[in-house]
Amino acid sequence: MIYTITLNPSVDYHVVVDDFQAGKLNRTKSDYKVPGGKGINVSRVLKRLGVPSKALGFIGGFTGVYIQEFLKKEQIQMEFIEVNQDTRINIKLKSEEETEINGAGPNITKEHLEELFALLSTLTSEDIVVFSGSIPSSLPSTIYVDLIKKCKDKGIRFVADVSGDALESILAEKPFLIKPNHHELGELFQTEINTIQDAFMYGKKLVEKGIENIIVSMAEKGALFINKDFAFQASAPKGELQNSIGAGDSLVAGFLSAYTTGKSLEEAFKIGVASGSATAFSQGLCTKDEVMGLLNQVKLQTLEG
């Protein structure tokens, strides 16, 4: 079973504003709300691609109730730990550009954390755990390392889609897969990455440190897959960008949906990239038909060196 762990879920409040002006009164052209948080998005896309998963994490308040009801309607398995404060609301503003304001998240107590450790202790080496997204501000930045150690003790493989200090701290734990975008990869090396060649060079450094597989996503430029045996660059399909929120999560879900059902790393990578782009080209998260419709546009090129 794939378990997704979202320490900091969200209700994503999407607003579309024509010609957004900072510091002025703006009125929405349209708006809608959906559950968010990286692991929750991964579970939702996995479900659409026909692969079951179970969503874990901390949830609370009226926003938490909304998320759980929504996921229940989508028949997504979940086992969230109830906390005392509201799950955050993240603002996703679409105008000429996309602007995001993500909340810090509710207070998580020692007891809540112990519940999560107890849940993890029921998993087996057959499972895969996906750790995604930010850490609520009440938890230490090393929390992912502690949770990962718990998984590693049981021989459980894990995937991490995290950024900043959290990403840096988990590298020594040798994840099965990480998926930074090119900004997040650059941040690790205190540099800016804009080209495929630079992404390849820095991605390889992480593989040398013991990361099994790395996917560096580069939005409309596609993505790179690197491990110790081979490296590929995938072009992204062409289409009209609707909303790229959740594109990275969809890439992770697409990859895992294929890899855990017996496809090669190469094929799984292609399905991942098609899933990311299918989400970017739709208002919400991708559907299976949308992913399959884009798959033959994803072309792989071997990267050497």
Ligand SMILES: Nc1ncnc2c1ncn2[C@@H]1O[C@H](COP(=O)(O)OP(=O)(O)O)[C@@H](O)[C@H]1O
């Ligand atoms: N504008 C776009 N056009 C085509 N594909 C896109 C676009 N934006 C994102 N994608 C697809 O989604 C994947 C993940 O997007 P990216 O923005 O890099 O991730 P994140 O959401 O983690 O920042 C990309 O590798 C690509 O396949």
Ligand SMILES: O=P(O)(O)OC[C@H]1O[C@](O)(COP(=O)(O)O)[C@@H](O)[C@@H]1O
């Ligand atoms: O936990 P973080 O880093 O604040 O990110 C949470 C946000 O990321 C998302 O999961 C989208 O992630 P991606 O666009 O990277 O796929 C949103 O649903 C959510 O609001």
